[in-house]
Amino acid sequence: METLALYVPRLLEKKENFAPGHRACSGCGEALAVRMVMKALGKNVIVVMATGCMEIISTQLPYTSWEVPWIHTLFENTAAVASGVVAGREALTRKGKASSRTKVVAMAGDGATADIGVQALSGALERGHDFTYICFDNEAYMNTGIQRSSATPFGAATTTQPVGKISMGQNTWKKDMPAIAVAHNIPYVATASPSYPFDLMNKVKKARDIEGPAYLHILSVCPTGWRTPSDLSVRIGRLAVETGVFPLYEVENGKYTLNIDPPQLRSVEDYLKLQGRFKHLTPEMIKEIQEKVEAKYAELVEKVLFYDGF
Amino acid sequence: MSKLTEIRWHGRGGQGAVTSAEVMGLSAIEEGKFAQAFPSFGPERRGAPVLAFNRISDSEHIRMRSAVTQPDIVVVLDPGLLGIIDVTRGLKEGGVLIINSSKSLLDIKSEFEGPWTLAVVDATAIAMEVLKIPIVNTAMLGAMVKVTGVVKLESLAEPLGERFGKLAEKNIAACRRAYDEVSIAAQGAVSQRPEKTFGEVTWPSWQELLPGGVVTDAGNARSYRTGDWRSDRPIWDHDRCIKCGVCMLFCPEGCVEQNEQGYFEANYYYCKGCGICARECWTQAITMVEEAKA
Structure with a gap:
């Protein structure tokens, strides 16, 4: 486990920029992730947020949980709106009316990132706007009732890929969104998990301080959609890392670093068996998942070692 | 009819x-x-x-x-x-x-x-x-x-x-x-409706809203109570607490606060009773107690 360096209060920013009173499910891993991200970002940011769980639970008129300027966007244009806000900020900076240090941060779910908003995101990354894009990945469209997205992992039961005679849950593998971001040759890409809070907050700070586009992919456990008890959210997030299902790594200007590298990966079964969405899996399917996870992990380790050679 | x-x-x-x-x-x-x-x-x-x-x-x-x-x-x-x-x-x-x-x-x-x-x-x-x-x-x-x-x-x-x-x-x-x-109970013994007052929210009318639904009062969700969603509440055992603050770190509501003695407590106005703090506490100082019995 990450060294939490006892006595969190001394290390943690006390101010909550994501105010309580939001209406997330109890035990929501995504609300926890947003809270940590906002602690790390500080107040000098403009948040652009796509439609999704986080938006509707935090901004129900006439209330808002946000302590910073915040703008609503649709699924498909989060990165485009963020680009526009960056351009506006730059124009105002030229006129001396704004600070170029104000960071623009786009936040979206996995559906808004990997499915609907991917073209706008690709465009914004390629044009090289100075913004940070954070994807909160809860592995399905949880807001509308657990429909599969392209980030849903293989075998997971969703309401549109249910389990029965014909279907055994999601029949495709999870889209590798961080790799897509890396392919744009941007300065910073990282994966993070709220179960490793200081790792997450350091990455957010790094992304914020980099000039140019940065992409963060955060795994957010969803007790409602993953069919897990609400008190296990942090533990399941940790298991995702310990089993290699969701490795924590960062890519700085193409150089890979593995942030949490357990000496021995745990069996994926430890991760899968806690979740109701995987309870129908046969031993063969679990074996298939295990092999795929190991292969992906080996691929990642190879990249890390390759860059270590320089 | x-x-x-x-x-x-x-x-x-x-x-x-x-x-x-x-x-x-x-x-x-x-x-x-x-x-x-x-x-x-x-x-x-x-x-x-x-x-x-x-x-x-x-x-x-x-x-x-x-x-x-x-x-x-x-x-x-x-x-x-x-x-x-x-x-x-x-x-x-x-x-x-x-x-x-x-x-x-x-x-x-x-x-x-x-x-x-x-x-x-x-x-x-x-x-x-x-x-x-x-x-x-x-x-x-x-x-x-x-x-x-x-x-x-x-x-x-x-x-x-x-x-x-x-x-x-x-x-x-x-x-x-x-x-x-x-x-x-036998019906009709009382003809009076019970008088009860609830802290109901008064909603702004559409004329009072800003164009585009802009909210200018940052973080005003703090006045919204989510604590009544809770069925279990976390209780801290101060003899076991080492004041590490992991509970504060992992609270999705951000409602765990440190008091003057350095111990932690949940703000029950917001706490939804998810139980993450009790699960993550290293010394098992936190137990979830059924709300009705707390």
Whole structure:
């Protein structure tokens, strides 16, 4: 486990920029992730947020949980709106009316990132706007009732890929969104998990301080959609890392670093068996998942070692 | 003119109020009646108060599609809602109010007696005994059928069987037990409606809203109470606490605060009782205690 360096209060920013009173499910891993991200970002940011769980639970008129300027966007244009806000900020900076240090941060779910908003995101990354894009990945469209997205992992039961005679849950593998971001040759890409809070907050700070586009992919456990008890959210997030299902790594200007590298990966079964969405899996399917996870992990380790050679 | 019965269910997200309404509607259709069943809730999540409605007509199509505002029957699935929502709002004179509570009819009577029939059943106890989980919707169906006779008890069996599959038998058993155990007060003893005031939110009118729905008061969600979603609350044992603050770190609400002595405590105005703090506490200093017993 990450060294939490006892006595969190001394290390943690006390101010909550994501105010309580939001209406997330109890035990929501995504609300926890947003809270940590906002602690790390500080107040000098403009948040652009796509439609999704986080938006509707935090901004129900006439209330808002946000302590910073915040703008609503649709699924498909989060990165485009963020680009526009960056351009506006730059124009105002030229006129001396704004600070170029104000960071623009786009936040979206996995559906808004990997499915609907991917073209706008690709465009914004390629044009090289100075913004940070954070994807909160809860592995399905949880807001509308657990429909599969392209980030849903293989075998997971969703309401549109249910389990029965014909279907055994999601029949495709999870889209590798961080790799897509890396392919744009941007300065910073990282994966993070709220179960490793200081790792997450350091990455957010790094992304914020980099000039140019940065992409963060955060795994957010969803007790409602993953069919897990609400008190296990942090533990399941940790298991995702310990089993290699969701490795924590960062890519700085193409150089890979593995942030949490357990000496021995745990069996994926430890991760899968806690979740109701995987309870129908046969031993063969679990074996298939295990092999795929190991292969992906080996691929990642190879990249890390390759860059270590320089 | 056929008889139209309107029913309102009060529950919390995930408790099965919506399922109750569905099963009730299907049972009525089973008997050759006309029925509607539909829920009403905002974007709130698991644990937040929700409403579900039924309209049941003996012999005519139901053309009305709006929410039920003047119900003949009100069913309250969660005793915790009694203090935060006016469950009797709009309840017709001569109607029926059925409450799930471990309190006796006498205790409930002092608070909720009015110009209607009042009934109480300890559906949570029944559910815990029969189903081993505190999901009370099927038990409340049994109690409601006994008190109101809107449909026959037998008519519930098929929709329940269809809905619950393998678990149907147990749910039907819970239903029957509640049918037998519900206690009913004689109707009409009091003609006065109970006077209750709730801290209800006053919503701005559309003229008062800024264009684009802009909210200028940053972080004003702090005034919104989410603490009443909670069914268990975390309690800190100061003898075991090492003041590390992991509970504060992992709270999705950000509602764990450090007090002057350096110990941590949850702000129960926001705490939803998810239990992450108790699960993550290294020294197991935090236990989750059932709200009713805290």
